[in-house]
Amino acid sequence: MAELVLATRNVGKILEVERLLQAHAPQIHVRSVSEFNLDDVEETGDTFEANALLKAETIARNTGLPALADDSGIAIDALGGAPGIYSARWAGVHGDDAANIAKVLEQLDSTPDADRGAQFVCVIALALPDGRSMTVRAEVEGQVRRVPMGDQGFGYDPIFQPDGFTITTAEMSPEQKDAISHRGKALREIAPKIAPFINA
Numbered sequence: 001m002a003e004l005v006l007a008t009r010n011v012g013k014i015l016e017v018e019r020l021l022q023a024h025a026p027q028i029h030v031r032s033v034s035e036f037n038l039d040d041v042e043e044t045g046d047t048f049e050a051n052a053l054l055k056a057e058t059i060a061r062n063t064g065l066p067a068l069a070d071d072s073g074i075a076i077d078a079l080g081g082a083p084g085i086y087s088a089r090w091a092g093v094h095g096d097d098a099a100n101i102a103k104v105l106e107q108l109d110s111t112p113d114a115d116r117g118a119q120f121v122c123v124i125a126l127a128l129p130d131g132r133s134m135t136v137r138a139e140v141e142g143q144v145r146r147v148p149m150g151d152q153g154f155g156y157d158p159i160f161q162p163d164g165f166t167i168t169t170a171e172m173s174p175e176q177k178d179a180i181s182h183r184g185k186a187l188r189e190i191a192p193k194i195a196p197f198i199n200a
Helices: 011-026 048-063 084-089 096-107 175-180 182-199
Strands: 002-006 028-032 067-076 119-125 133-144 160-162
Touching: 002 011, 002 048, 002 182, 011 028, 011 067, 011 182, 028 175, 048 067, 048 084, 048 119, 048 133, 067 084, 067 182, 084 096, 096 133, 119 160, 119 182, 133 182
Parallel strands: 002 028, 002 067
Antiparallel strands: 067 119, 119 133, 133 160
């Protein structure tokens, strides 16, 4: 069984990736970067692709194992695509979901409902210790709600309503969210490619 290190300490993200890989690549054993004595990789790239590759390549190099990393966020039309790559630290503290949501809602306070379009973006990078790598990108379209709803998921899920739905991604069951989410789409695309890529 091939081992794969996930370049995240975010428990919600780990559970989501494990769930999706189990369905599409059951021969892959997932390990968290938390199992290794590694510093966090500084995200110095200026795109989702650059940051995902930076994390995956650094962890693959330092663990000697294949590594999977994602960089994801929300791109809001009325904010010119922001927060984008700064989504996790938009309010200043990395991973403070409530503060990030509050800042976005404040920035959009006077924005009409018709102009609150947004995309969840996810880029997943797979890197091997020998330097080979690949990326996939997926997006889901939606709009930013005025009031957070739901307690499932993480990040901006409570204020993101995907197109075609009347609920936020934080109100969805894990199965519903996996079926339409940006990370779900990207993982379903890359999952069948992981074992062949590792074994090539």
